[in-house]
């Protein structure tokens with residue numbers, strides 16, 4: 114419920130203190146994907162990821178997650194196909210994770226929780242001229258979700274993990290270049306679920322075409338431990354708070370359907 118979400122998150126981040134800024138909409142995220150209720154849509158196209166590692170710029174601890182930011186002033190790194198009518202530009206990716214391996218993802222599949230979830234955030238530069246504008250509009254954003262499971266070490270992720278101690282505190286930024294986000298995708302990107310939803314943090318606008326990968330990726334417990342060593346707090350604060358449980362609780366389907374690209 115909205116009450117429990119406020120309760121959980123007000124402990125971890127001041128962004129969530131006070132009344133939740135839910136616009137009272139019918140298309141909020143995240144959700145539980147009920148596999149047997151998802152509907153195969155043969156019209157869904159394969160996804161095309163065209164990422165240029167040279168557009169990678171920096172890592173920023175924004176006090177809620179860490180963002181790996183990309184230059185989105187041109188169409189150098191884009192996502193197209195799938196349910197999308199236009200190419201969407203990559204602007205950043207970030208993760209959500211738990212304090213233990215038993216939870217942490219925002220979406221779930223048949224109620225199954227994952228220890229973390231990757232979000233690659235793209236915006237529709239064909240239709241809108243600014244990211245800030247796309248955030249407010251229908252078909253403004255496309256977010257790819259990838260579940261993380263604990264298993265063997267992820268070689269591609271390690272370069273990022275090695276850079277994280279430099280952004281331990283809130284508001285710290287470090288240069289980070291030549292990182293290919295495609296290395297974080299599962300081997301099979303053609304099987305996915307898609308539905309119309311919202312951002313999972315304020316402003317919670319219902320501008321997101323969610324595309325959730327069926328296949329997960331594996332990372333090691335030690336790699337997730339480095340995520341958990343980050344802080345919600347700045348260097349000046351007396352009481353330091355570990356960056357964990359930075360997920361929103363699940364929202365009602367309210368009559369929406371989840372479509373799948375596979376049978």
Ligand code: SG4
Nearest residue numbers: 175177178207232234256311312313314
């Ligand atoms: C995280 O808090 C990111 O730090 C935010 O990035 C992001 O907001 C927010 O999650 C919501 O994104 O894919 N989980 S989500 O729905 O991308 C935006 C920033 O604040 C607008 C830049």
Ligand code: ZN
Nearest residue numbers: 207209232313
């Ligand atoms: Zn997210």
